[in-house]
Amino acid sequence: MPNPPPPHPWHPALTGVSLLLVDFDGPLVRLLPDPEHVRLTARLAQWYADRGGQPPATTDHVQLLRHVHAHHPDLAADAEHLMTEAELAAAAAHSAYADAIGFLSDWQAAGGHVAIVSNNAEEAVRRVLTRSGLGTDGTWTVHARRPGGIARLKPAPDLLLEAMTAHAATPDGAVMIGDTPSDVRAGSAAGVRTIGVTDSADQAQALHTAGAATMIRRLVDLSMTDTPGG
Numbered sequence: 001m002p003n004p005p006p007p008h009p010w011h012p013a014l015t016g017v018s019l020l021l022v023d024f025d026g027p028l029v030r031l032l033p034d035p036e037h038v039r040l041t042a043r044l045a046q047w048y049a050d051r052g053g054q055p056p057a058t059t060d061h062v063q064l065l066r067h068v069h070a071h072h073p074d075l076a077a078d079a080e081h082l083m084t085e086a087e088l089a090a091a092a093a094h095s096a097y098a099d100a101i102g103f104l105s106d107w108q109a110a111g112g113h114v115a116i117v118s119n120n121a122e123e124a125v126r127r128v129l130t131r132s133g134l135g136t137d138g139t140w141t142v143h144a145r146r147p148g149g150i151a152r153l154k155p156a157p158d159l160l161l162e163a164m165t166a167h168a169a170t171p172d173g174a175v176m177i178g179d180t181p182s183d184v185r186a187g188s189a190a191g192v193r194t195i196g197v198t199d200s201a202d203q204a205q206a207l208h209t210a211g212a213a214t215m216i217r218r219l220v221d222l223s224m225t226d227t228p229g230g
Contacts, residue, residue: 003018003111004016004017004018004111004112004173005018005107005110005111005112009223009224010107010222010223010224011214011216011221011222011223011224013175013193013195013213013214013222014175014222016172016173017112017173017174017175018111018112018113018167018169018173018174019112019113019114019115019163019164019167019169019173019174019175020104020107020112020113020114020115020174020175020177021115021117021160021163021164021174021175021176021177021187021192022104022114022115022116022117022177022178022219023116023117023118023176023177023178023179023180023183023197024116024117024118024120024125024128024144025118025119025120026178026179026180026197026198027100027177027178027179027197027219028096028097028100028116028128028219029094029095029096029097029100029128029132030094031087031090031091031094031120031124031128032061032086032087032090036090037059037060037061038059040061040083040086041058041059041060041061041064043082043086044061044064044065044079044082044083045064047079047082048064048068048072048075048079051072051075052072053068053071053072053075054071055067061083061086062083062119062120062145062153063182064079065079065080065083065150066150066153069150069151076150077147077148080145080147080150081147083121084121084123084124084145087120087121087124088121088123088124088127090124091123091124091125091127091128091131092127094128094131095128095131095132096128096129096131096132096134097218097219099218099219099220100218100219100220101132101133101134102220103219103220103222103223104134104140104219105134106223107223108139108140113167113169114139114140114141115140115141115142115143115163115164115166115167116129116140116141116142116143116144117143117144117154117159117160117163117176117186118142118143118144118145118159119144119145119153119154119182120144120145121144121145121146122142122144122145122146124144125142125144126142129142141163141166141167143159143160143162143163143166144159154178154182154183154185154186155181155182155183155185155186155189156186156189157186157187157189157190157191159186160174160176160186160187160189160190160192161190164190164192171190171191171192174192175187175192175193175194175195176190176192176193176194176195177194177195177197177219177222178194178195178196178197179196179197179198179203179207180207181206181207181209181210183196184196184207184210184211184212185210185211188211193213193214194207194210194211194212194213195212195213195214195215195216195222196208196212196214196215196216197216197217197218197219198215198217199217199218
């Protein structure tokens with residue numbers, strides 16, 4: 001495991017950390033902002049119902065995909081394909097947040113490691129990173145949804161464990177950064193702390209209840225050169 005970057009100017013929550021396990025949709029970019037993700041989930045739910053499924057009450061398209069996989073595995077590949085097509089279309093129109101890019105680039109320049117850990121399609125993640133000029137040299141690794149890999153999605157720890165192996169990291173030298181309780185549960189299952197990212201009081205409470213160790217409003221708040229929450 002490489003030595004972590006020096007403590008200054010990073011947030012105290014990053015003390016002793018070398019690898020950042022960063023969720024994609026939320027901390028880095030809003031791939032499907034309201035109401036787009038609700039519409040996608042509704043479209044997938046109707047598609048599923050038309051084929052005899054009973055969609056759960058959710059506005060989370062990834063959790064709907066997990067339900068299809070669990071209850072109608074014969075439909076899972078087609079459902080995943082539909083979702084991937086929608087995510088790829090969204091990826092063509094979005095770039096990562098500029099302040100998040102700056103923070104992660106500074107972290108990497110100081111010797112830190114970055115792994116993107118996402119339930120979104122890997123190709124969609126890579127398209128956004130490429131549009132944003134990030135990770136194109138292979139120094140950032142991407143651990144995301146691949147065909148046939150639905151069971152490995154968060155809150156399962158598989159993607160996080162894969163990322164830590166790729167960076168020769170141990171749980172005490174890594175931290176998960178995400179905006180949903182699913183991210184927190186995945187971090188706990190992988191043995192790593194989770195930093196919650198949200199500017200919503202309700203979501204902050206949900207993250208805290210799930211076990212998030214620290215709460216920030218934006219990814220850049222982890223750099224003490226910026227005013228937290230500013």
